[in-house]
Amino acid sequence: MFSFTKEQKVFDISGISVGGQPGMHPTVLFGGLFFKGEPDFDDAKQHLQTIFDLSKQTGTPVIPDFFVRKVEYIQPIIAFIEKVIPKKHPFSLDIIEPSIKIETLELLAEKKLLSRTIYNSIHIGITKEETEALQKYTPELAIIVAFNPKDTSPDGKIEVLENGAHLTECGLLELVRKIGIEKLLIDTAALAPGENSGAAIAALPVIKEEYGFPAGCAIHNVVEKSRWLNDFPFAKKTVDAASNNAIPLFGGDFAIFGPIENAPLVIPLMAWQDILVSEYTENYFGVSPVASHPRRKLLK
């Protein structure tokens, strides 16, 4: 378990705090919706209710992460967010195509939702048009994916943040500063087994010690890519949920845990892990958990 010498930043978005010294704030979870494309709003509504209930019960903050795969889904998904997500709760939008990102930003601005928006994500593939749209319609918080195709090690992730690994005009951190986003989360870019998958976890303390920014990743993707686990279906689900534990254990602040359906398994599991970390870090490093921490909620 870790405590960092570098001062740790804590960012707040609509009442959810992320970052800081390990043991201070609970791990923030991102649960994915509409990954396959076409939104099923009835199903989503049920899952959202489940995560809000579990979050309230455990103290583990959960943020819905909406995939937007096609232009025609932008309007209905934003309308759904407006209607179903509590007014003071943040949400994340997970979009790959720059044109869809730009159109979504415009609509978020029009609906005055940018202050609750987590922009997932900024990376080396950012276009000039997307940069300009972000300058005009700036979301409250952005996830920076530190993927470096030249070097998958923790140092490679720092390289892409520092200078874009010479693939972009400047480093991703400078780019974000130029855009004007002050709150950011560093995603350490999980890769498949055989491609330095462990580096995403190893990079968490490295990034936090280097910059003090909140760091996390979608380590669940590594489980998805572990094809051999398909021979062990019972174990696979457990491994999938448990993989997220590595994040707080290595000092990380957030976990993008995959499909929101996994929430009933992942949320209590992460609450348990955060309690474990908090007990040690308070005893050894004197880091007290915040009032909303699972340790405060569940151990009375």
Add this chain to the structure above:
Amino acid sequence: MRQKLKTSVIGSYPIYIDTLDVIKDYFSEQQTSWTKYIDQAVHDMTSAGINFVSDGQTRDPFIQLFTRNLRGCRIRDRTEILGPVQYTGPITEPDQKYAKRLLPRNTGLIGVLTGPYTLMKSSLDFFYHDEKQLAFDFAAALRNEAELLLKHVDLISIDEPFFSNELPDYAKELIGTITNGLSRPTRLHVCGDVSRIIPQLVDMPVDILSHEFKASPYLFDLFREYSSVKKMCVGAVRSDDVIVETVEEIVTHVKKAITIFGDTVVQIAPDCGQRMLPRDIAFLKLQNLVKAGEIINGG
């Protein structure tokens, strides 16, 4: 009758890396492939008709290309030396092997190595605190790579731009660590103002010297007294200027070189790597270089 002039590149070639494509590969769980960028670089050079081509050094800038793959080096913002520099296996060899497969018959491939002095000077040393030892360890690693390249390339070219800033007294020994006894011709490329170090350059243990005679034509006069000592690769189009030299201009420039160096002029090339030029400009410069070469050769 004089031997025919060959056209050559120095190393890098400007290829746009589609980072959106790269990140889409990441999100769709595909490994990043660099071969299409090598394809584009080699295609341009061979289409222009260049005799000696490179793989384009599209993968990385010329420092990181090597230090990324050497033990003891760490790259964050710049290359940092954290331990003994050691060769651990192929660096550019896979790209060279791939490039070789793309070449038409009678087109040669250059194995380009960034020089040990330039690698040393471009790194932040937190371990050796001894420039000479670090440079020689880089040289030893590059020697391993050079030996590996011999079976794929027709020429080994060492790129040492830092020699024009300062030439260490161990420069000859350093370059010899890489070149001594190699079974392929070797070339040393030093761009920048080399006017102060010409006597040392002509004494280097390489077969061909390569300098930027187009941007620095005054070098012709300074080289005059050493004109028959070494084979020369004459820089004949600029790498730092988007104006495309005409064929006639290149012919005049090369003829001047021949009047001074005579038969020792064996190659004409851009002044340096073309990485900083727009791709279409780089291509036009290579095309005109080839046309000028044909005229000089009596074609």
